[in-house]
Amino acid sequence: MSQDKRVYFYDSTLRDGAQTQGVDFSTADKRTLSESLDRLGIDYIEGGWPGANPTDDAFFAELPKLKTAKITAFGMTRRSGRSAENDPGLAALLNCKANGVCMVGKSWDFHVDLALGVDRQEYLEIISDSVAYAVKRSPEAMFDAEHFFDGYKNNRDYALKCVEAAYEAGARWVVLCDTNGGTLPDEVERIVAEVAERIPGERLGIHCHNDTGNAVANSLAAVRSGARQVQGTLNGLGERCGNTDLIPMIATLALKTDFEVGMDARQLRELTAVSRLLDERLNRAPSRNAPYIGESAFAHKGGLHVSAVEKDPRTYEHIDPALVGNQRHVVVSDQSGRSNILARFREIGIEIDDHDPQVAALVERVKAREFEGYAYDGAEASFELLARRALGQVLEYFTLSRFRVMDDRRWNARNELVTESEATVTTEVAGQEVMTVANGNGPVNALDLALRKALVEIYPQLEDMRLTDYKVRILTPQAGTRAITRVMIESADSQGRHWTTVGVSANIIDASFNALRDGITWKLYQEGAKPA
Ligand SMILES: [Zn+2]
Known part of the structure; x- marks a missing residue:
């Protein structure tokens, strides 16, 4: 592997990602996520901020045993008026058991003047001292230059002095942060190239926020200009609009460029599972249209698309979904006919002859149901039950x-x-x-x-099942006389299965019951339960 092409990944899900509204990781969440990030082959995992809260302290007190990833701790440079040796914040950071530290500091004169109120020259010494001390005390020390791009645009010389101070003091990585997320890819590409003339690219990192929807594009631009460490989070978790989403970042670098990501094909196939695990821990539904790993990323609905994909998937797919652990979905809907239904049968493992009269009957049945207000886009479990019931494969477990x-x-x-x-x-x-x-x-x-x-005593398989999402939509039927309610329910179990079912009725509770009944029946069918 040529070293100059190797890009290192730094995951900040557990620290910057935890800044997201409504996200609160437990120590157990942090351990589980660290282990899966390690399996994926992430180089650095930022575990948190030692001394900031009991969860982070508990995490650093007993680090998970990882194969290759290094766990880093996050903290600040020393305060003004204290020596690095006598700064309690720095001591908490350097005394924890992490494999490295990442210190955040300013690089925008506006922030040094306004937020810190420290003399600019003195602040450069703060950076130097803190980094030099950390280099002596920690296996690996790096520096996050907060607001670097805004600082560069406001006072180029001072911003460069800040990052050079960290580099000259021995920081393994100097990370350029677009903290407010307002910088565009062409600016990042130009500015990183200029910094790389002073600090070698293999010592430069990039940390972007997604406020213009360009975090991944900005990180790619930085890599093109020489930066060799990319910081980001799983699923782009992070405050406001989030951080660089490491999932498409890794997949893009690995599958579409000649950069080296330090992960083998087996590890890349973990991307989908790792992304879903995060949503699972956050108890939220995965984004269906997430690039590469979303459920809709390789979903085909239009009849023409479906028949083309059946002939050769390259007609409507930019990569083979299996490379990232995802799979193709053929969506059943009113617009599509026989070829969709047949493809969908194959996907759920039902082999049926093209000319079987049951196919025509099933197409009619799907169309009739859709006329009533049922939608099988996104309710795969209900579709599977509809098909299997029509073929006499699913028996009723209860009435x-x-x-x-x-x-x-x-x-x-x-x-x-x-x-x-x-x-x-x-x-x-x-x-x-x-x-x-x-x-x-x-x-x-x-x-x-x-x-x-009522059911769990007879069917103990239902014990670990729970509802994870519930959506209601009011439909105006063709007749226009009465409103119809469509309910979609997502269920999950402890084996990591997720399935969605649909119910329709003029009555919302009745519609919910229909979706619940399908959810339970699908689970029992998957478990191979025998009707009692
Ligand atoms: Zn950040």
Whole structure:
């Protein structure tokens, strides 16, 4: 491998990514994510900020055992008026057990004057001292030059002096940050090339934010100009519009350029799984249209596209989805005909002869359902059940006799307004009629709990299943006389399966029940359960 083409990846999901609204990693999340980043072949994993909070302290107190990745700790340069040896913040950073440290400092004169109120010359000494001290005390020390591009545009000489101070003090990497995310790719390319005349590219890194939607493009521009470390996060997690998304960054460098990413083909196939794992830990639905790894990234809907892709996938795919661990999806919809349905059959493992009369019957059935308001785009599990039921492959695991849901909105004993739901479900399962009651924080939650209470004793496979997403859409039917509700439910289990089902009815609870029933039936079918 030619060393000058090797690009190093620095993951900041656990530190910069954790700045995202609504994101709060536990120590266990940090360990699990570190292990999967290590399997992927990421070079550096920024574990957090020692001394900042108990979660980060617990993480650094017992580092996960990794194969190749180095865990770094993040912190600040020394304060003004203190020596590096006597700065408590720097001590917390350098005393932790990390394999390296990343120190953040300013490089924009405006920030030195305004935010720090420190003399500019003195601030250069702060950078030098802090870096020189860290180089002595840590296995590897690097410097993040905050607001470097804004600083460069405002006062080129001073911004360059800041990064040169860090480089001359021995920083392994000097990382140029587009902290406010406002710089464009042509500017990054030009400015990084100028910096690379003073600091060799194999010592330069890039850290971008996505405020103009250009974080990946900016990072690519920096690499073209010589930078050899790219900082970013999984799925572009990060405050405001996020950081550079490492997933498309890695895939693009590995599959479309002659740069070396230090990962083999097997590791690149982990990209999809690592991206989904992050969403799983954050309990959120993965973005369907994420480049390379999204569920729609290789989905084909139009009938013409589908038949072309069937002949040769290169007609509508920029890479083979398997290279990044993704897969092709053929989407069933009203616009498409036979070839979609047949392709979709193959995808779910059903081999059926083109001329089988069942195909025509199934196409008619899908079209009739779509006329009623069903949509199978994105509800693959319901489609699979529709097909397998039509072919007589799915038996009914239970039948519903009735359900009743009540909502109670009232003032409780503490004079707070509360709304509670209670569902009563009567099902027939294993030849017995069972009645169950459950309370929930909403009618669908109560219905789900009551239904599973009735079934879990007979089908313990349902124990680890949970709802992860619920979406409602009101449709105006062709007749225009009454509104129809379409509910999409995403479920997941502890084996990492995710599946989406759909239900339609004039009544929202009834539509939800239809989607819930499909969700449970699909899970039982996948588990190979036998109808009791
Ligand atoms: Zn950042």
